Amino acid sequence: MQKKILLISRRAPYGNSTAREALDTALAASVYDQDISVLFMDDGVFQLLKNQHSQLIDQKNIASTIPALPLYGIENIYVHQNSMDERAISIEELVLDEIKMLNDDDVKHLLNQQDHLLSF
Amino acid sequence: MSTLHTINKSPYTNNTLNSCLRICAQNDAILLLEDGVFGAIKAAPAATELQSLTKTGVKIFALINDLKARGLEEKLAPNIQPIDYDAFVQLTLDHHRVQSWY
Amino acid sequence: MIFSLAVYSAPYSSQASYSAYQFALALLNQGHSLHRIFFYQDGVHNATNLAAPPQDEFNLQQSWQALAKQHNLDLVVCIAAGLRRGILDSGEANRYDKHSHNIAEEFTISGLGQLIEATVASDRLISFGN
Numbered sequence: 001m002q003k004k005i006l007l008i009s010r011r012a013p014y015g016n017s018t019a020r021e022a023l024d025t026a027l028a029a030s031v032y033d034q035d036i037s038v039l040f041m042d043d044g045v046f047q048l049l050k051n052q053h054s055q056l057i058d059q060k061n062i063a064s065t066i067p068a069l070p071l072y073g074i075e076n077i078y079v080h081q082n083s084m085d086e087r088a089i090s091i092e093e094l095v096l097d098e099i100k101m102l103n104d105d106d107v108k109h110l111l112n113q114q115d116h117l118l119s120f
Numbered sequence: 121m122s123t124l125h126t127i128n129k130s131p132y133t134n135n136t137l138n139s140c141l142r143i144c145a146q147n148d149a150i151l152l153l154e155d156g157v158f159g160a161i162k163a164a165p166a167a168t169e170l171q172s173l174t175k176t177g178v179k180i181f182a183l184i185n186d187l188k189a190r191g192l193e194e195k196l197a198p199n200i201q202p203i204d205y206d207a208f209v210q211l212t213l214d215h216h217r218v219q220s221w222y
Numbered sequence: 223m224i225f226s227l228a229v230y231s232a233p234y235s236s237q238a239s240y241s242a243y244q245f246a247l248a249l250l251n252q253g254h255s256l257h258r259i260f261f262y263q264d265g266v267h268n269a270t271n272l273a274a275p276p277q278d279e280f281n282l283q284q285s286w287q288a289l290a291k292q293h294n295l296d297l298v299v300c301i302a303a304g305l306r307r308g309i310l311d312s313g314e315a316n317r318y319d320k321h322s323h324n325i326a327e328e329f330t331i332s333g334l335g336q337l338i339e340a341t342v343a344s345d346r347l348i349s350f351g352n
Contacts, residue, residue: 003342008219010139018230018351021263021303028334034342042139082142108145111219112121116341118228119220119349128238128352154237183241205248212346213223220349222238 003115004035011120012043013062014054019047022120023065030072037076038069039102039110044120045083048094063095070098078102078110122147124215128154128222131165136221141169144178149215151208152200153183160187161195174199183208225249226340227259230351232267233282234275239268242350243285250293258296258340259286261329263351266309269299271326283326290328297329298336 007026011018029036040048052063069077079094081101091101102110111117125144131137137159144150150173152160159166160182170180184202187193196202203211212218227246231238246256261268273283290297299309304325305318311331315323325331341347 005338005341010221017263024302025262025334025337029338031335032338032342034338042135104142107143111123111143111217112145114217116344116347117123117217117219117349118337118341118347119218119222119351120230126348128241153241186237205244206252208245209249209252209254212225212348218346218348220351222351 002033002035004037004113005029005116005118006110006114007036007038007118007120009038009040009044009047009120010042013047013052014057014059018120019044019062020060022118023047023062025118025120026069026074027065027072030074036074037078037110038074039078039080039107041080041083041107043083045079045087045089048079048096048099049089050093050095066095076100078107080107122149122215124149124151124211124218126151126153126218126220127156127159128220130155130158132158137166140219140221141166141173144173146177149179149181149211151181151183151203151211153186153208157182157186157190157192160197160200161192162197164197167197170197171199181207181211223254223345224257224343225254226257226344226347228337228340228347228349228351229259229261229265229268230263230349232264233273235264236352238350238352239265240280240282243282243289245348245350246289250289256293256295257344258298258336260298260300260337260340262300262303262334262337264307265351266299266304266307269297269304269309269326269329270324272324287326287328295328298332299325299329300334300337301331302334304331
């Protein structure tokens with residue numbers, strides 16, 4: 001039976017390996033045929049910004065990996081609206097077109113549907 | 121189908137407790153551990169919010185050895201229950217899933 | 223109930239991996255089963271056999287090993303995270319032409335998928351990180 005697993009990614013990209021390693025986990029999860037979703041929250045929303053030139057700091061580009069998620073079967077990608085607002089980021093600035101924006105109550109509801117949370 | 125939230129950062133230096141409080145739902149519980157126990161003391165940042173949460177039925181706990189290690193036992197805010205690891209294990213079973221905030 | 227734990231931070235530098243150990247101890251003492259402890263990110267440092275903390279300090283690496291022996295635990299180190307941080311078994315050391323390997327006994331190296339497998343196989347998955 002499929003389990004519902006939500007990965008919650010809250011760290012900014014590049015300063016710390018957490019954002020990258022969370023994404024790697026999401027990609028690894030795809031072969032297990034579970035119901036995997038990803039939520040970007042707090043500084044995690046910065047991972048979605050367009051125009052990242054990570055090669056300048058010798059790191060792999062997070063923003064180019066994120067659009068691969070749907071190709072790996074992860075279609076439920078959520079972004080916390082309040083985290084975006086606090087950081088003055090608008091949806092046009094993000095690399096993905098197909099994102100679901102969630103407010104606080106939506107996030108509570110999303111968590112309540114999950115079997116497991118992977119906290120990053 | 122509730123969530124246990126664990127927080128291990130001091131609210132004096134880190135915003136993570138605030139993020140947790142935004143999405144802590146009605147039947148959820150919160151466990152403060154490691155440096156998170158600094159959020160359990162009277163007059164800590166978010167102390168008021170934590171007290172309000174306890175009135176809505178959210179239970180708040182702090183790991184007792186982490187409190188004692190840091191000399192905080194006497195400073196514990198009301199309505200926050202000190203617990204040990206055995207009770208922590210039980211908490212993870214009383215709730216459906218665990219979100220760890222760091 | 224079946225538990226799995228994910229450990230994301232190194233021993234000594236932060237308390238998280240110690241908390242994971244205490245949690246593991248408590249759940250095993252209560253008779254629950256521990257399907258896997260998955261060491262990822264800086265958590266791979268829990269698996270080094272080269273740590274030599276002072277005698278009067280808590281030795282978390284040794285404690286994990288003793289617990290694993292006693293309860294036949296599956297302690298898994300993520301290969302990608304381990305390679306990046308220099309936690310290698312003999313196979314990887316040979317493959318990458320390194321002069322030695324350092325993964326402690328009782329720990330094994332495997333892929334990131336083992337974290338997902340553990341999640342699927344368990345009633346509860348708890349993460350300990352910094």
